[in-house]
Amino acid sequence: MSEKKSISARFRCAFPGFGLDVDLTLPGTGITALFGHSGCGKTTVLRCMAGLHRAEGAMTVLDEHWQSADTFLPVHKRPLAYVFQETHLFPHLTVRKNLEFGYRRIPATDRQIGFDEAVNWLGLGGHLDRMPAGLSGGERQRVAIARALLTSPRLLLMDEPMSALDKASKHDILPYLERLRDALAIPIVYVxxxxxxxxxxxDHLVVMEDGKVLASGPTRETLARMDNPFRLEDDAGVLVEGTIRELDQRWHLARFEFDGGSLWLRRDNGMKIGDRVRIQLLSRDISLALEENPDQSIQNLVPATIDRIEPDVTPGVSIVRLLAGPTPVMSRLTTRAVDQLALEPGQQVWMQIKSVALAD
Known part of the structure; x- marks a missing residue:
């Protein structure tokens, strides 16, 4: 990545019982996720990027140097916006007034995002005259994101913006975040x-542990690696992108076609033929068979080739990495099953996929 199209951030700092030492080169567009368990250093990286903590190191955002050996822009001079877990809206102001608070402080010649544009992106047209106290958690967070965008930042930092929301609110806000990812030229770093x-x-994923970077790269490839913490989680899985090719009215299903096969998944209300969507195939939901067996309740049967077999950290469990065409998939099996089926790299098998849904 060239400097003009990327973000580079190198930080070193120490706290009692914890040290941060990262060297990152991130895309200058799309969403980069900083992922890891609590205490791994994700928020510390965000604070260093914002200038809220002065760490040793350097930072360049697109073509601007924000920090170096002899330069340190304070937070108020960095053209960024920071969305926190809590919304911190002004309770005495309407939604419109909250949005205008930052927007009016940006000279008209420097505004990169219009007021109506941000309102439409975040679906706030019907809420402008409401007070924050009357909004749901998801609606308040959408207002906070729109307010941040209206400061026309060159970088948007988001620190677990959905951690305080219930499941319904998270489901409500996700499509708006997807819209921002696809529409904005502003890079987003998302914890x-x-x-x-x-x-x-x-779009890009950084996996962190104990203040260090374990893996960094495009999300699809990074999720499919055998040597990162995702495979240790109960919801470990890989990301698959494809197209909706068929809608089944009778069974309320949609046929999802990807580079390696097709799958039936639950139909979403707004889904249309031709839509590009992402799904997450969880390793716990994929079993393997040596032959195709259609006489069973599992409807999604996909041929694949075993690529690698590695022991999991859990005794008696193995991770099998497969290729459905060029698409990598992971299956979590007991080591006993691997032995009884005599599974080995290069072998042709059938993946029996128990559950498929849109990544949400």
Missing amino acids: SHSTAEVARLA
């Missing part, structure tokens, strides 16, 4: 410890 959020939103 999360949810693999579902990462699979749904992120």
